[in-house]
Amino acid sequence: MDYENKPEGYYDNIRHEMIKYLPDNPKKIIDIGCGNGAFAEVLKEQTGAEVWGIEYMDDEAQVAKDRLFKVFSGKCEDYLDELPDNYFDAIYFNDVLEHLVDPYMVLDKIKHKLTPEGVVISSIPNVRYHNTFMRVLVKKDWMYEDFGVMDRTHLRFFTGKSIRRMYEELGYLVVNHEGINKSKSIKPYLYNIPVLFTQLDIRYPQYATVAKFKR
Secondary structure (H helix, E strand, O other), X not given: OOOOOOOOOHHHOOOHHHHOOOOOOOOEEEEEOOOOOHHHHHHHHHHOOEEEEEEOOHHHXXXXXXXXXXXXXXXXXXXXXXXXOOOEEEEEEEOOHHHOOOHHHHHHHHHHHEEEEEEEEEEXXXXXXXXXXXXXXXXXXXXXXXXXXXXXXXXXXXXXXXXXXXXXXXXXXXXXXXXXXXXXXXXXXXXXXXXXXXOHHHHOOEEEEEEEEOO
8 A cells, every 4th residue: 555655744634623522631542543643742732631643654653652652653453452441531543444454343442442431533534525426426437546535545435324334333322423624615515406405415525423332
């Protein structure tokens, strides 16, 4: 997978829109797919929490180690068993699960690392986003790109409906699930006229989900 040739800034993206999903007064947080730790460092500064990270790219992980409490370098699957049980108040997956061979296994294992009131917080691309959806429907094309919904390093593809189902089938209680980073284009509304505005999920390139493990 071509993770080394990502656009400039790919690994230091601060997802400000994801901060609002943090629970109140978190003490322990882990950012899985933390890049160089830029986003996780903001979480640390805003909450005073102990913040961990896991990052696949070693160069970025080494930078993150100077910013965070503890950072693992490599595939997240390799470190799940090393994480302490019942420890984290928040576990972030910002545009990570779609890159994994088996995101279901990862979510199944990671739920045991949550405190009783802890949450998993994820951002996952929506394959029904209007640019992608209409390219398939009208142009009959499935074209990979360097980043975005059709990032060529994505191994899994989701809709808002399938994201919720994945969590629920793994024993999670979904407490928040909504489209984020809504398109400013008028096209999704025009596409919805013939279907009486029943397909407005195509406005969103991603879904944010907050879920608890039902013990």
